[in-house]
Amino acid sequence: MSEVLLQVEGLKKSFGGVVATDDVALDVRLDEIHAIIGPNGAGKTTLITQLFGEQLPDAGHVFFKGNDITRLALHKRASIGLARSFQITSVFMDFSVLDNVALAVQAHEGHSFKFWKAATTEFLLRENAMKALAQVGLDGRASNMASELSHGERRQLEIAMALATNPVFLLLDEPMAGMGAEESALMVKLLKGLKKDRAILLVEHDMNAVFELADRISVLVYGKLIATGTPDEIRNNSEVREAYLGEA
Amino acid sequence: MSVQEVPKNLKPHLQAPSLFGFGQGKLVTILIMALLFMLPMIAWWMGNKFYLDFSVRIICLAIAAVSLNLILGFGGLVSFGHAAFIGIGAYAVGIPAYHGYESAWLHFPLAVGLAGLFALVTGAISLRTKGVYFIMITMAFAQMAYYFFLSLEEYGGDDGMTLWSRSDFGLINISDGLTFFLLCYSVLAICIYLTFRIVNSRFGMVLRGCNSNEPRMKALGYNTYLYRLTAYVISGAMCGLAGALIANLQDFITADTMTWTRSGELMFMVILGGAGSIFGPVFGAVAFLLIEEVLSAFTIYWALPFGILLILSVLFIKGGVNGLILRGWKS
Ligand SMILES: Nc1ncnc2c1ncn2[C@@H]1O[C@H](COP(=O)(O)OP(=O)(O)O)[C@@H](O)[C@H]1O
């Protein structure tokens, strides 16, 4: 088994009476896609926000490469190799596609207290941004505005921005949400190529995609992890079928 | 589109930004800036001190509007307290002068430094808030500064203080109307150019990114608070410079230079001219003061039609005067 990159222990988070994360423990290993599935409102997004530092858990710990990062400031997470994409597309609509990714590259290259040279004339910055765009197949759209992209293309842009920070750990929140069959198939292909030398925590509703991509799957129901295992184990788990897969 | 197949020779699209913009709007922009230079010269040549002073007033307020535009137009930070920096800049001239220190080389660095310091302290607190709260808190800090200067009996209190002679530059003498105009115009030109460099730099991209989508910026690893605070300090310092010039223009300093209505006027200039464009705030300052001047000549009840006119123009002219200039020549 490969190295554990991310380890979660006893994570808890509640909003008033709603327990969104209920004593969750899991790990994600290098070269692995670990998928989290579960019905709407199960707490998948909330879990991601705690792993990424946007929300603090009420209890529990998150370890990354053995270091406790539970309370590490959000803006410091990219520099240790974490990146995420958002369930609701979050790009810079009034920027060009290339500028979107250039901002991500720039974030990865240390501080931006540089006030004089025009960023749009920096060759390396632009070239690295182009490379990230090419990785997701969006380089042809580099000079379009992000607002001109189709929904599926914006999802690809999200991934390109996450990749541009050169992450070892990707948190992807429903990257295929709202995509057509064709776009989803492209995304599956893309994600498959991404797991090498990385770890991916994938939250996704598209079961075909999940069972095709995931090395391991965890099932979250009402904030509780009810099962973790290989796709086959999950498919044949009676509790899971009852709680979740059976419904569909 | 799998990750392996990255083409070898990607050509990133490099585009140098242009100060005056692109296309035909460029000509109009240059023309307006040239007029703003020529007309006061003609006024001076014809011995018309009123119009020379009026032009210098436009230019000084344009500097303040340019400074506000950096954070409001590009950074999306609606500061309702920029008049405070003008006031601080003005008193940084008045108070040393009162004590006999008349060197401009003291006055101007002091104005920039103190305004920047005030921006650092108040920005550090204000930027912890968002939206309406940010508007309110910046206004509250500006009011604090206003009442502080109003309470300084030694320096005239609410009667204000007279500046007996203008800041002494040694080499040049700004008591001369033309020289002073040239100084103000140069400062405006420098501030515009600085803004242009800043907003296109890496820092500027970050500032605009924070405006566009702050949660995304944080997720990418930016400490958005620090970048915004830096922009706020640059903006405040630049506005302090405008204040030092305004003190010299008026030869008279009162806390009234920094009332909250002045902050509102600056916001109007920026939005009227075209927030987030390089020259917009200059156009806004010109338009604002011209309309004010013309209307007030017609009627003493000019404030009401003026207000209505401003609101209508902000509502209906997309991109402000700057947007008008760009579109007018595109169609
Ligand atoms: N900020 C919040 N305040 C209150 N309740 C929240 C908040 N965020 C999430 N929740 C609740 O927590 C539960 C889990 O939400 P979420 O993590 O978005 O689920 P999922 O992503 O699995 O659909 C839901 O019941 C939701 O209403």
Ligand SMILES: [Mg+2]
């Ligand atoms: Mg969700």
